[in-house]
Amino acid sequence: xxxxxxxxxxxxxxxxxxxxxxxxxxxxxxxxxxxxxxxxxxxxxxxxxxxxxxxxxxxxxxxxxxxxxxxxxxxxxxxxxxxxxxxxxxxxxxxxxxxxxxxxxxxxxxxxxxxxxxxxxxxxxxxxxxxxxxxxxxxxxxxxxxxxxxxxxxxxxxxxxxxxxxxxxxxxxxxxxxxxxxxxxxxxxxxxxxxxxx
Amino acid sequence: xxxxxxxxxxxxxxxxxxxxxxxxxxxxxxxxxxxxxxxxxxxxxxxxxxxxxxxxxxxxxxxxxxxxxxxxxxxxxxxxxxxxxxxxxxxxxxxxxxxxxxxxxxxxxxxxxxxxxxxxxxxxxxxxxxxxxxxxxxxxxxxxxxxxxxxxxxxxxxxxxxxxxxxxxxxxxxxxxxxxxxxxxxxxxxxxxxxxxxxxxxxxxxxxxxxxxxxxxxxxxxxxxxxxxxxxxxxxxxxxxxxxxxxxxxxxxxxxxxxxxxxxxxxxxxxxxxxxxxxxxxxxxxxxxxxxxx
Numbered sequence: 001x002x003x004x005x006x007x008x009x010x011x012x013x014x015x016x017x018x019x020x021x022x023x024x025x026x027x028x029x030x031x032x033x034x035x036x037x038x039x040x041x042x043x044x045x046x047x048x049x050x051x052x053x054x055x056x057x058x059x060x061x062x063x064x065x066x067x068x069x070x071x072x073x074x075x076x077x078x079x080x081x082x083x084x085x086x087x088x089x090x091x092x093x094x095x096x097x098x099x100x101x102x103x104x105x106x107x108x109x110x111x112x113x114x115x116x117x118x119x120x121x122x123x124x125x126x127x128x129x130x131x132x133x134x135x136x137x138x139x140x141x142x143x144x145x146x147x148x149x150x151x152x153x154x155x156x157x158x159x160x161x162x163x164x165x166x167x168x169x170x171x172x173x174x175x176x177x178x179x180x181x182x183x184x185x186x187x188x189x190x191x192x193x194x195x196x197x198x
Numbered sequence: 199x200x201x202x203x204x205x206x207x208x209x210x211x212x213x214x215x216x217x218x219x220x221x222x223x224x225x226x227x228x229x230x231x232x233x234x235x236x237x238x239x240x241x242x243x244x245x246x247x248x249x250x251x252x253x254x255x256x257x258x259x260x261x262x263x264x265x266x267x268x269x270x271x272x273x274x275x276x277x278x279x280x281x282x283x284x285x286x287x288x289x290x291x292x293x294x295x296x297x298x299x300x301x302x303x304x305x306x307x308x309x310x311x312x313x314x315x316x317x318x319x320x321x322x323x324x325x326x327x328x329x330x331x332x333x334x335x336x337x338x339x340x341x342x343x344x345x346x347x348x349x350x351x352x353x354x355x356x357x358x359x360x361x362x363x364x365x366x367x368x369x370x371x372x373x374x375x376x377x378x379x380x381x382x383x384x385x386x387x388x389x390x391x392x393x394x395x396x397x398x399x400x401x402x403x404x405x406x407x408x409x410x411x412x413x414x415x416x417x418x419x420x421x422x423x424x425x426x427x428x429x430x431x432x433x434x435x436x437x438x439x440x441x442x443x444x445x446x447x448x449x450x451x452x453x454x455x456x457x458x459x460x461x462x463x464x465x466x467x468x469x470x471x472x473x474x475x476x477x478x479x480x481x482x483x484x485x486x487x488x489x490x491x492x
Binding site: 019021034057058059060061062070072073074075077078080101102103121123124125126127128129131132146147148149150161163165173174176177178180181182184185188189196197198 | 311419472
């Protein structure tokens, strides 16, 4: 399995092949609805997003007695809600890696191709397994304004397991599956013996 | 938090959040064999099962989206509900402090977090009274990703197309699965209500998610529809997390309710694989546990 290490370079990202498993190691920033809207409206990022990874994740974190944070659960949230904002953020901030689940739309796919970015899927709901790959919480931003779930957390991760679901060459696994399942749906709905009864 | 009911409900939350029901685990294990060896789908299901085992062992929430909390109460006739609601609020706040619940409750307009997860309208309670000696309370924790995939059809619907008949309902359910793709964390479970009005339809559909995957609807024709939609949805090839495969659904649970002549709603509550539902039967007075269910 390939490993992507921070800082994530355009060369690293362009070399990834659609569908291949990959492990992410290094710095990852969480960001979800509040952060995306904030950046989209021109808000200043408190961290350098260039060559960075943005993880669509709102973790469960518990403050420890020594002032550090313990990450209990940290799986992905549904990425497509950020579709109106993501392409612009990739273009403006130079994000190299977007991590989430469920996939994103055509605008993000095109932005990945144009600017050299990749969308990785991690397994939705696998929150404890994924939290295990977080070695350290470096810092948290917007804790007061966005709340703990929507805040921007700086995680140091090691071997975060993911799949290349949208590559930097204009391909998307989701578009393939959506189209293939649409054909199956049409076939099922057209079945002559479809008529059951009450 | 010394009140007996608070303690019982705190443990109910812990079990619900951290311990995937056995029937769901068993079904996921069975579906592993249905996926091609070495496939992405099989690897995804393996990760899901490993995560469930870790969460159970560590008392950690198996998904970070610990969901909207909905309590379904079955009470002996005449039981007062105010102290039960109060105990639930205490338990929710404590479970949040313990890290079994995420800070997951926002003021709708401003997005400000209610950090205890307690507010007017949260958690949600539904009370029913019956001729029974003890209280049975079920908790459903449904995350936002799958809740966003829940939907309601009004038949006839020419866009599918779906008429006011058995094939029409089947078409709606397959359409609901297709449009959910992997967004709601497939493999999912469908809770379905045929009939009712819009509000009741969503409630009854959600209540079906409390049924074990192993049961079937009492009416033979409805049970047949459940089995058929489950089989056909898995032919769609959407697969675990929407990255292709043979496992798109784990179960279909349908209920039928009366409707008015002008309306024919088919309501779908889409639940993710992390189907967090647990129940407990306890003494009405002090919440002493009689039996854990689900």
